[in-house]
Amino acid sequence: xxxxxxxxxxxxxxxxxxxxxxxxxxxxxxxxxxxxxxxxxxxxxxxxxxxxxxxxxxxxxxxxxxxxxxxxxxxxxxxxxxxxxxxxxxxxxxxxxxxxxxxxxxxxxxxxxxxxxxxxxxxxxxxxxxxxxxxxxxxxxxxxxxxxxxxxxxxxxxxxxxxxxxxxxxxxxxxxxxxxxxxxxxxxxxxxxxxxxxxxxxxxxxxxxxxxxxxxxxxxxxxxxxxxxxxxxxxxxxxxxxxxxxxxxxxxxxxxxxxxxxxxxxxxxxxxxxxxxxxxxxxxxxxxxxxxxxxxxxxxxxxxxxxxxxxxxxxxxxxxxxxxxxx
Numbered sequence: 620x621x622x623x624x625x626x627x628x629x630x631x632x633x634x635x636x637x638x639x640x641x642x643x644x645x646x647x648x649x650x651x652x653x654x655x656x657x658x659x660x661x662x663x664x665x666x667x668x669x670x671x672x673x674x675x676x677x678x679x680x681x682x683x684x685x686x687x688x689x690x691x692x693x694x695x696x697x698x699x700x701x702x703x704x705x706x707x708x709x710x711x712x713x714x715x716x717x718x719x720x721x722x723x724x725x726x727x728x729x730x731x732x733x734x735x736x737x738x739x740x741x742x743x744x745x746x747x748x749x750x751x752x753x754x755x756x757x758x759x760x761x762x763x764x765x766x767x768x769x770x771x772x773x774x775x776x777x778x779x780x781x782x783x784x785x786x787x788x789x790x791x792x793x794x795x796x797x798x799x800x801x802x803x804x805x806x807x808x809x810x811x812x813x814x815x816x817x818x819x820x821x822x823x824x825x826x827x828x829x830x831x832x833x834x835x836x837x838x839x840x841x842x843x844x845x846x847x848x849x850x851x852x853x854x855x856x857x858x859x860x861x862x863x864x865x866x867x868x869x870x871x872x873x874x875x876x877x878x879x880x881x882x883x884x885x886x887x888x889x890x891x892x893x894x895x896x897x898x899x900x901x902x903x904x905x906x907x908x909x910x911x912x913x914x915x916x917x918x919x920x921x922x923x924x925x926x927x928x929x930x931x932x933x934x935x936x937x938x939x940x941x942x943x944x945x946x
Contacts, residue, residue, distance in 0.1 A: 641932055642883045642899040649903055653910030661913050668791045670905055675798035676701075676857045678901040680872055681879035682805045683849025685897045688880045689809075690822045690842055691889030692745040696734060697850050697876055699756035700727040701869030704854035706760055709769035709864035717784065723858065724851035730756065731847025735840030753873065761866050768865040771858065789860030798898075801852055805894045808845075818842065822889025875904055878925060881932045903928075 637644060653661045660666060680697055687694045708723025730752065737748045771785055787793055809815040817838065820828045829835055858864055882900030885892030904925065911921050 639884060642896040642903060645882055645928065645932070646899055646903045646906065649906045649910060653906070653914065657910055657913035661910060666909065666913070670902075670909055671791050671795045672789070672860065673909070674902055674905045675794050676853050676860065677872060677875045677879060677904065678798050678898050679801050679849055679853040679856065680876040681883075681897045681901045682802060682894050683846040683853075684873075684876040684880050685805075685883070685885055685892050685894050686809070686818060686842055686849075687745070687846050688877070688885050688887060689889050689892045690818050690839070691825075691887075692738070692839070692842065693749065693877070693887070694731075694734065694745065694843060694846050695749040695873050696730065696753040696756060697727075697846065698869040698872040698874075699753045699760070700730045700847065700850045701854045701857065701872060702864070702866065703727070703730075703756050703760045704851050705858045705864040705868045706764055706769060708855055708858055709771050712771050712785065713769065720785075720855055723854050724848070727847035727850035727854065728844055729847070731843040731845070731850070732840055734847075735843030738843065739836040739839035757870075764864075764866055766866055768863045770863045772862065785855070785859040786862055787859070788856060789858075789862070794856060794860065797852075797856060801849070802894060802898050805849070809892075809894050814841075819891055822891070875901075875925075878929045878932070879904055881929060887933070900932075 680701065684694060684697065704723045704727045707726045708720050711719025711722035713719070734745070734749055734752055737743050737752075738745045788797060809818075817828065817833055821833075821835070821838070825835065854869070857868060861868070879901035880892070880897050881887065882903055883893055883895075883897035884900075885897065907924055907928065908921050911924060912918070
């Protein structure tokens with residue numbers, strides 16, 4: 620009996636360790652795997668510089684998604700919002716110069732507040748709400764852009780100012796420092812403010828929190844507005860990295876963001892999480908894509924690998940006691 624109890628305790632401790640550190644474990648396994656599989660090029664300085672340039676967009680999106688998922692919500696519109704925000708930012712820069720980035724920041728925040736209001740006040744599940752707005756936003760982007768890309772370099776002729784400042788933020792090391800700064804600010808909001816404490820409490824038990832006088836509907840709306848703010852930052856970083864706003868910008872990135880959040884150990888049922896671990900989860904996804912490419916594997920296998928990784932992460936991190944209350 621003593622041996623059985625010891626085995627049970629070891630098993631429970633290992634399960635707890637894996638649940639709390641799945642992001643780091645996944646990253647370590649992927650690094651070792653591709654170091655062996657893809658050869659020394661994978662660990663080269665050039666390759667990790669490339670990874671550092673790819674990480675910030677999905678990392679910042681995932682940080683924003685962490686706030687939604689912690690509350691037990693989901694936002695499937697972040698990819699489309701990023702595309703529309705980038706388009707308006709590029710147009711604003713063309714016409715007004717650097718101040719035009721405001722259009723890229725404000726657009727996804729407005730979208731976020733609309734999502735939050737539909738979810739909170741009309742009682743439409745966040746999954747349905749944001750799935751609908753995802754389709755609408757992408758369609759609007761296609762219509763107003765007429766399928767054409769907008770290049771920020773074209774704004775130099777209109778404003779007479781160089782846009783090198785924006786393209787520079789898309790390069791290493793600036794883009795990585797920006798991502799780290801956003802991560803620090805998000806960590807403070809998530810862990811050191813009343814907003815963050817209330818969010819985790821709502822994700823844990825919304826009914827109990829409402830008894831303490833917290834106005835749930837405005838709070839939920841604000842959560843989606845905050846997600847939109849991070850989308851705006853990610854859109855500007857992406858615009859600087861690519862140098863243009865296209866109709867496919869951000870396409871499919873909502874799933875990468877959700878995967879990074881789950882890999883970071885934040886359960887889809889909400890209640891707790893970590894933006895730092897989410898960022899590590901995002902790094903794992905970028906390393907996965909990069910390693911598959913260097914190993915000479917067909918790109919179509921990338922999504923297969925991401926899907927399997929997501930299933931494993933959900934199986935480890937999911938709080939099965941609350942499986943019926945995902946909003």
